[in-house]
Amino acid sequence: KAGVTQTPRYLIKTRGQQVTLSCSPISGHRSVSWYQQTPGQGLQFLFEYFSETQRNKGNFPGRFSGRQFSNSRSEMNVSTLELGDSALYLCASSLAWGGRSYTDTQYFGPGTRLTVL
Amino acid sequence: GEDVEQSLFLSVREGDSSVINCTYTDSSSTYLYWYKQEPGAGLQLLTYIFSNMDMKQDQRLTVLLNKKDKHLSLRIADTQTGDSAIYFCAETSRGSGTYKYIFGTGTRLKVLA
Numbered sequence: 619k620a621g622v623t624q625t626p627r628y629l630i631k632t633r634g635q636q637v638t639l640s641c642s643p644i645s646g647h648r649s650v651s652w653y654q655q656t657p658g659q660g661l662q663f664l665f666e667y668f669s670e671t672q673r674n675k676g677n678f679p680g681r682f683s684g685r686q687f688s689n690s691r692s693e694m695n696v697s698t699l700e701l702g703d704s705a706l707y708l709c710a711s712s713l714a715w716g717g718r719s720y721t722d723t724q725y726f727g728p729g730t731r732l733t734v735l
Numbered sequence: 736g737e738d739v740e741q742s743l744f745l746s747v748r749e750g751d752s753s754v755i756n757c758t759y760t761d762s763s764s765t766y767l768y769w770y771k772q773e774p775g776a777g778l779q780l781l782t783y784i785f786s787n788m789d790m791k792q793d794q795r796l797t798v799l800l801n802k803k804d805k806h807l808s809l810r811i812a813d814t815q816t817g818d819s820a821i822y823f824c825a826e827t828s829r830g831s832g833t834y835k836y837i838f839g840t841g842t843r844l845k846v847l848a
Contacts, residue, residue, distance in 0.1 A: 724768075726777040
């Protein structure tokens with residue numbers, strides 16, 4: 619079974635631009651979560667989607683948004699990029715959502731490395 | 736607070752055992768996880784333990800859980816240079832009517848040949 623895939627793997631943008639990252643979950647997984655990883659802040663939770671609905675959101679500004687499609691694929695968008703948005707953006711998928719079962723175990727993709735100049 | 740704490744660095748010699756420690760916060764966490772991240776890569780799930788277990792062994796990996804102290808540890812037996820990576824523990828925390836993963840800061844394991 620194919621793992622979580624993320625596209626693109628690397629991206630260079632300039633301040634003020636916007637960017638869209640894509641995540642395809644493991645086949646059959648319905649939950650997708652997004653994380654931002656930086657050397658200074660570690661792994662920070664962005665948001666999670668299950669069945670096309672945002673179930674949870676981290677403490678990020680409104681410039682960060684996401685959505686999930688009916689095939690469970692997800693995109694995240696960052697508008698008006700800032701230098702501090704440079705990071706590795708990780709997507710994780712799980713069968714289910716709720717924290718009560720091993721089916722909520724998250725499997726990660728390789729990440730998208732975003733550099734903002 | 737929601738801090739999951741780990742020591743930042745650990746250095747061991749090849750062939751020795753490594754023990755990576757983690758202190759979590761939410762006593763209601765159902766599952767606790769260990770992930771491994773190699774340079775430039777995403778997180779790889781190593782193992783997880785259900786909260787009603789004290790120990791779980793999986794080949795060279797042993798997870799110990801002390802719920803009273805909210806302490807989780809990962810022991811790697813016969814550590815190899817390929818084990819050099821950053822190791823993250825994670826808890827699933829429920830609060831404010833929802834749930835999410837909370838990751839520790841990560842422990843960078845360096846294996847010396």
